[in-house]
Amino acid sequence: MIEVHLPGLDLKNPVMPASGCFAFGAEYGALYDLNELGAVTIKAATLQPRFGNSTPRVAETPSGMLNAIGLQNPGADQIIKNELPRLEKQKVPVLANIAGSEVDDYIATAKKISRHPAVNALELNISCPNVKHGGIQFGTVPEVAAELTYKVKAVSEKPVYVKLSPNVTDIVAMAKAVEAAGADGLSMINTLLGMRIDLHTQKPVLANLTGGLSGPAIKPVAIRMIYEVSQKVTIPIIGMGGIQNADDVIEFFLAGASAVAVGTANFVDPFVCPKIIKELPEKLNTMGVTDINELIGRSWKK
Amino acid sequence: MKLFNAKIIANHPINARYWHMILDASMLDEHVAPGQFFHLQCGDAQQNPLRRPLSVFHYHQASATLEFLYLVKGSGTQQMTQRRPGDYMNLIGPLGRGFTLPEQGALLLIARGVGVATLHALAREARAQNKAVHVLLSARTANDLLTATALAEIGANVYTVTDQEGTSNLEQVRPRLEQLIHAEKIGALYSCGSRRLSKLAQDLAEKYHLKGELATEAHMACGIGDCYACACTIRSHGQLKTARVCSDGPVFPIEQVVIQ
Numbered sequence: 001m002i003e004v005h006l007p008g009l010d011l012k013n014p015v016m017p018a019s020g021c022f023a024f025g026a027e028y029g030a031l032y033d034l035n036e037l038g039a040v041t042i043k044a045a046t047l048q049p050r051f052g053n054s055t056p057r058v059a060e061t062p063s064g065m066l067n068a069i070g071l072q073n074p075g076a077d078q079i080i081k082n083e084l085p086r087l088e089k090q091k092v093p094v095l096a097n098i099a100g101s102e103v104d105d106y107i108a109t110a111k112k113i114s115r116h117p118a119v120n121a122l123e124l125n126i127s128c129p130n131v132k133h134g135g136i137q138f139g140t141v142p143e144v145a146a147e148l149t150y151k152v153k154a155v156s157e158k159p160v161y162v163k164l165s166p167n168v169t170d171i172v173a174m175a176k177a178v179e180a181a182g183a184d185g186l187s188m189i190n191t192l193l194g195m196r197i198d199l200h201t202q203k204p205v206l207a208n209l210t211g212g213l214s215g216p217a218i219k220p221v222a223i224r225m226i227y228e229v230s231q232k233v234t235i236p237i238i239g240m241g242g243i244q245n246a247d248d249v250i251e252f253f254l255a256g257a258s259a260v261a262v263g264t265a266n267f268v269d270p271f272v273c274p275k276i277i278k279e280l281p282e283k284l285n286t287m288g289v290t291d292i293n294e295l296i297g298r299s300w301k302k
Numbered sequence: 303m304k305l306f307n308a309k310i311i312a313n314h315p316i317n318a319r320y321w322h323m324i325l326d327a328s329m330l331d332e333h334v335a336p337g338q339f340f341h342l343q344c345g346d347a348q349q350n351p352l353r354r355p356l357s358v359f360h361y362h363q364a365s366a367t368l369e370f371l372y373l374v375k376g377s378g379t380q381q382m383t384q385r386r387p388g389d390y391m392n393l394i395g396p397l398g399r400g401f402t403l404p405e406q407g408a409l410l411l412i413a414r415g416v417g418v419a420t421l422h423a424l425a426r427e428a429r430a431q432n433k434a435v436h437v438l439l440s441a442r443t444a445n446d447l448l449t450a451t452a453l454a455e456i457g458a459n460v461y462t463v464t465d466q467e468g469t470s471n472l473e474q475v476r477p478r479l480e481q482l483i484h485a486e487k488i489g490a491l492y493s494c495g496s497r498r499l500s501k502l503a504q505d506l507a508e509k510y511h512l513k514g515e516l517a518t519e520a521h522m523a524c525g526i527g528d529c530y531a532c533a534c535t536i537r538s539h540g541q542l543k544t545a546r547v548c549s550d551g552p553v554f555p556i557e558q559v560v561i562q
Contacts, residue, residue, distance in 0.1 A: 055531075
């Protein structure tokens, strides 16, 4: 009833934690069985280790938060050595997020990570707003995003999902460009670029000045973008942006998503993913829906 | 570590800036070490979605009570002051690594402001093991010298300095601490609440070859090691590396902390 099948990802339920909110699963794995999840999305891997931005790296906002972690990670080799073997022992599918500063970094990282048996698919991060080089610079111009997608697809041994930035004027153009370049799916949306200023210091709260806004505050933006994009592409969408409960999951499906990722809500309640997975069949029952796949795009389908 | 709701037994101001909250922690079935923290939901999760990490002020196992001393600083802690006895707080914990006691010698605790909340728990633990405890308590004003009486009651030797009296500057504090190290068989130094005093504690620990630990703090999101919001730099085996305050700390060996 809640199984979904996407390229490279056979999911017994459509709920996964979002990249960057779950590290590599070790900490949450101590709280609950990761096999309860539809999949896990691991924190962005870059070719070289990254130390991330100065602190403070997070700030709270009404119904959301800003973060500017800066893609801190131990680098692809260490992730392959220390993190992926642990996930390989689990049955849960792994969506591996990768990022880079240059096209060549993305290609080298995609090659290494996609070859690992624990990894079922790649999530190409062209939308991180918190690093000076790479990330979002690949995610705001359709031709640039398409070229990178094409090159990563050429070396990846696994399907590639492209994670889109909402910080663009025409999201449909971005989606169509990466679809034409061979993307197997889309993840949307990444965070919205924002800022908070402290009234006492009269300076920006985050050391990085700006950060990515996530949480329920951005859900309407995500819903609108998925609604628009899902009508114009044929590849599946993993929807994310402020999901807190089963009702939100259903709203994302109605907009056009085929699976969902939960980010910020993990920080409010570390058990939120298993909780949503438990609620979902009950919710579908009350709606008289026998298969969640029936709901995909129902808000716009005639 | 667990996620649970705890009933508020008491929640009241102790002066203009600080509040004291006592929770029924009978749900808790594990040891809570001094220096560990709990991640608390302040109130309305729409207004304040992120939890606040508060170090344990006192955990009393026999009565199953958990106490926090908190500085009312922003909208989150402001919301905490609205909670009444009988209400429930949602918390995750205990989290992080706490303090370790010295095998020999007395403890010298150097606290500033609300940093004493963290060291208070350590002082109690040390006194329970019959170790001598000396506390240098620094604050802006005499009114902000928190828990000095409570510390004296459990048998700690308390020395107070304030900005108001002009006794809290390093030129005066340093010789006092050195005198204590000489006279009182100090085995370990601990500090929390001030970068300046932590730096001083670090210098003294190095100079006198003493064990020491610093309790650090940071803005956090997850509190359990996943999000890397609270990253800090530590020095380990001569190399700089990144650590997470929430799960690798918040208490670090004194020589490892890089004070900026």
